[in-house]
Amino acid sequence: MEAAAQLRDTNALYSLIRKDPYILDNFDRIPFIETPLHAAARSGNVELAMEIIRLKPSFAKKPNQDGFSPMHLALQNGQTQTVLQLIDTDPELVRVRGREGITPLHHASEDGDLYLLEKFLSVCPKSLEDVTNKGDTALHIALKNDKVEAFQVLTRCPPSVIGLKEADQCYNKRILNSKNRDGSTLLHIATSKNQVQIVRCLLNCKVEINSLNSDGLTPLDITLLDQTQSRNQEIEDMLRSAGALEATSLPIKANSTNLLRTDQRLNEAAQAGNVDALYELIWEDAYLLDQIDQVPFVDTPLHTAASMGHINFALEIMRLKPSFARKQNQYGFCPLHLALQKTHTQMVLRLIDVDRNLVRVQGREGVTPLHYVAEKGNVDLLCKFLAVAQSLSCR
Known part of the structure; x- marks a missing residue:
């Protein structure tokens, strides 16, 4: 691996691959490691970097032992051409979180690199939503570092993100009023x-x-x-x-x-199925859902939405925090149990469409959703659950 990390050209890369066809896979098995792509990005070896990312795309988002992706290293070392080639390959690299949650957009904002800021936002407008561990957006970082011109670039480019069009006003307001930690x-x-x-x-x-x-x-x-x-x-x-x-x-x-307590406002949003209100709260506290997840037994917003039958809200929460689907509340019930108890059949079906394993989640006294429908004699759901359970056992 040490030899691979010190590669200088594509021929040397393939020489190592001929000796060990699994050499790149060996890097990929380690969660935090300096890959050959890190080394190529740091040194600005664009040709080698592009060949490595073609062979092993996952390297582009892998953090090294210091918490930095290849993109971060290219930025830190002023390798602009490498940065541009990387985002041409995958625009989502603009959003890769590194140490302390800092993304490439945050880095460019701190440096006041106007060219890269415009480029990053043009290929990945949504990156302006990303926050650091301190809850700072790129806009917060620009102001904290007195990068006034960078702030101006961030607020005018691209127009679809921060603009004056009527359709953008809600998004515009949310971005400009966002709070950090x-x-x-x-x-x-x-x-x-x-x-x-x-x-x-x-x-x-x-x-x-x-x-x-x-x-x-x-x-x-x-x-x-x-x-x-x-x-x-x-x-x-x-x-x-x-x-x-x-x-x-x-x-x-x-x-x-x-x-008004944040948890009360979140509960009201879940009871109303108000997805916009959910995201307003997330903007105020990016760790809101994580904080809930740290409590072992709690009524999550997914529990509330499942109990109320708000399918869209439930699916959005489940996408943002999949672990909520298995979490038990203080009474020993997961969201699927509550949906069953309230006879929200469509909610039940949508939840198991997202995660079929939910039919086996044990709740109070070890009762699973499959046990529950069998007890209630709901033949349609019983057939559905049995089909799902059988498909799981055949894996």
């Missing part, structure tokens, strides 16, 4: 950094001006608390003109959303 919005950051131009831009975009961060501060509070010479009167005046308030002056109605 500290509860800071873009307006909080721009205010704290005295970025007058950005504050004016955000206010023109009608962002939420009285959002509270984790310290309970509004953007105006941040300006007023700055007792140094850097305090910017122009920003304070702009905020006040736009209707900005101090946290202590917020009316109860305006602050009610912040006071």
Whole structure:
């Protein structure tokens, strides 16, 4: 493997493959390892990198022992041509999370590389949604690093992501009002950094001006608390003109959303089957579903949706967090058990279409969904479950 990682050209690669046809597979079996593609990307050996990725596409997303993919290494070492070739091969590489959840788009945003930012967004617009472990989008990172031009590129390119078309307004609002793990919005950051131009831009975009961060501060509070010479009167005046308030002056109605517990809002979204509300909550806390998953016995949003019969919401939750489908609540029931108890037959069928193994999930007293339908005498579902169980046993 050491010899493979030190490859210099394609001929040397095939020489090693002739000696050991499984050499690339051996790399792939190890979850964190420096592959030949990492080495080629770091050194800017485009020809070799393209040959390796053709033979073993999975290498492109594999992290090394430091948590970096080949794309990350190419960026760190200024190998722009290699970066461009990699995303031509697979545009989704723009979204590969590395150490601390940093993607290539985040990296380019921190560096202020305008050319790569435009390229990344043109091939993978959805990458603007990705957040780091700290909950920062590329927009947060640009402002934190005073990369004003990078921020401007991110907010204008491509138009379908951050634009002024009526169809894009909901997405536009969600992106520009997103909070990181500290509860800071873009307006909080721009205010704290005295970025007058950005504050004016955000206010023109009608962002939420009285959002509270984790310290309970509004953007105006941040300006007023700055007792140094850097305090910017122009920003304070702009905020006040736009209707900005101090946290202590917020009316109860305006602050009610912040006071409402996130878990209560999530439960309401699940009860209503409101997918848009679900994603609004995820934008506020990217780890929302992970936090629920850490509790061994809990009513997840999937339990609620299954019990209420909201199929679209249930399928979206199941796609985002497949483990919820097997998780038991405090009464020992998984979502499929609840759907059966509430006789939501279409919900039951859609759930097992996604994961046939759910018919075998044991709940309270070891009762599986198959046991339940047999007890209830539901012949149609019993036949369906038996067919599914038989197909599983034939694997």
